[in-house]
Amino acid sequence: MGIRERKEKEKTEMRSSILKAAMSLFIDEGYENVSMRKIARKIEYSASSIYSYFENKDMILFELLHEGFEKLKEKQLFVQGITEPKERLIAHGDAYMDFAFENSQYYELMFLIHKPKERFDLHKVKVLGDSCYELLVKNVAECVEAGYNKGEDVNNLALFLWSSLHGIVALYIRQAIILEEFNKQYLDNIKSVTLHFLQQLIKK
Amino acid sequence: MGIRERKEKEKTEMRSSILKAAMSLFIDEGYENVSMRKIARKIEYSASSIYSYFENKDMILFELLHEGFEKLKEKQLFVQGITEPKERLIAHGDAYMDFAFENSQYYELMFLIHKPKERFDLHKVKVLGDSCYELLVKNVAECVEAGYNKGEDVNNLALFLWSSLHGIVALYIRQAIILEEFNKQYLDNIKSVTLHFLQQLIKK
DNA sequence: AAAAATATTGAACGCTGTTCAATTTATCAA
DNA sequence: TTGATAAATTGAACAGCGTTCAATATTTTT
Structure with missing residues (x-):
């Protein structure tokens, strides 16, 4: 045929x-x-x-959303090779920021634009997001198992880490922190500041 | 007349x-x-x-933006009465989240929606935002002066704190973390988790 | 070559932000 | 009070939007 x-x-x-x-x-x-x-x-x-x-314009968005989450996941899987839990978790955060800054338009579609819930199945988007988030939770869990942040609730820690990463990325993309034209040095500084505090948070 | x-x-x-x-x-x-x-x-x-x-629809948005930043500032000034620096800084974070969750539509206009820079004077918005951010920087500075996070760069710490607060709020408002109908208990949990880690970050 | 199936299109509907000439309404001078 | 002037208000118009659908063009099958 x-x-x-x-x-x-x-x-x-x-x-x-x-x-x-x-x-x-x-x-x-x-x-x-x-x-x-x-x-x-x-x-x-x-x-x-x-x-x-x-079906409509939203479905085009959804398809690209899907692509975006696939790309993010791919990037996140790269760091899974690192054996030391804390090192891996920090690398995870680094990869997350890299993805967001390198694919800011994907990130925008995935997490920043308003998706009207009447027309859009937010649950499906959440499923996509969760499959990425689970990897973070896993890496956090392995840190806790390895003796970091003893007694800390894994989900709470994962949520806070995600918040921090999402926060800096969202502020940058929405231009709340700088307005000058793209400045790689400033971007690197933002990243290293964030990683610096993540380092502080994951402690024995 | x-x-x-x-x-x-x-x-x-x-x-x-x-x-x-x-x-x-x-x-x-x-x-x-x-x-x-x-x-x-x-x-x-x-x-x-x-x-x-x-002048146009964007200018209506700008006016409401202005109102939003005034409201936020007002809320932030409330906690300035607290004398102990760390206590005040934590209360500052609490107030920030309160503002965002109670006025999520203002927050959306202020920090989340895309404001096309061809039509919109982002610099003016940044000026409004900075006047709120300065208060945070001040409170962080007074913590550092009081012996917390010795040697830490004040601006870096303030930026990370803001990121963390913005992150959790933005994820919530965009419904990335929950999809069920409004649940006050879950919201309180999110807030207390965030404050818990802020507590950890501000240390002697 | 004719028939059936598929792909593509332009016109239409009701909506959008914005402009502007025409009209209504309010103020002022005589 | 009347006529002139100024100010406020409006509906129609423009070019665009997402979306639907009957009509057309193309391709495949018989």
């Missing part, structure tokens, strides 16, 4: 070209400033045809 | 009734889902007339 095969390939190619165009526009103009017509124009297609690939 | 006076009073009354309607709609429907026509309808006015009070 060569024809059916080609058809399906064309379908998935169209699908991914829509996603690619959407993401590139989201990066340049921000989610809310991208319209279906703009996406269509970019790939020389019609806006209405997009609806045969995605 | 009684007429001129009354005129001006009517002007400011209209202005504040627009703001009031806008805020109430923002709370119910979220900033991006509120239109000028909706605001006008709410106060039985015309959309075009609003433009003689505010």
